[in-house]
Amino acid sequence: MSDAGSRPHVDWRSADLRGVNLSGVSLRNADLRAANLAGCNFTSSDLAYADFRGANVQGAIFQNANLYGAKMQGVEAQQADFRGANLQQANLGGAYLEGAMLPLPSAQRIPSPSDIVRQRGLNGQAKGQENGQEHGQTRERDRDRGR
Numbered sequence: 001m002s003d004a005g006s007r008p009h010v011d012w013r014s015a016d017l018r019g020v021n022l023s024g025v026s027l028r029n030a031d032l033r034a035a036n037l038a039g040c041n042f043t044s045s046d047l048a049y050a051d052f053r054g055a056n057v058q059g060a061i062f063q064n065a066n067l068y069g070a071k072m073q074g075v076e077a078q079q080a081d082f083r084g085a086n087l088q089q090a091n092l093g094g095a096y097l098e099g100a101m102l103p104l105p106s107a108q109r110i111p112s113p114s115d116i117v118r119q120r121g122l123n124g125q126a127k128g129q130e131n132g133q134e135h136g137q138t139r140e141r142d143r144d145r146g147r
Helices: 113-144
Strands: none
């Protein structure tokens, strides 16, 4: 069974955990719907597939946390710190993120259309030069064989 379909390890629906230090804790698949988690510290925590829908995480710290596949629709995340967090496949639809610090884009830069054209142009020239050299070598070989 996939992680997303697994039963929650923790059921803290509507819990009031304001300001609690949960750094480094595994809350994978946790059910935190409508919980008050304002000011909590989730630094380096495993929150993959956790369900935060409708939760209050204002001012919470998620630095370097794993939020892969987390359900965060409609969370109140004003001033929350997500720097360095893994937000791949996380759903933040309708989340309130005013003043939140989000992770920087990955170091791998997506090439612009002009970069792609430039790369293709250089590769095309190099390929043409290689083909020309190969063709010239074939002619010389044929000439040497008397063809």
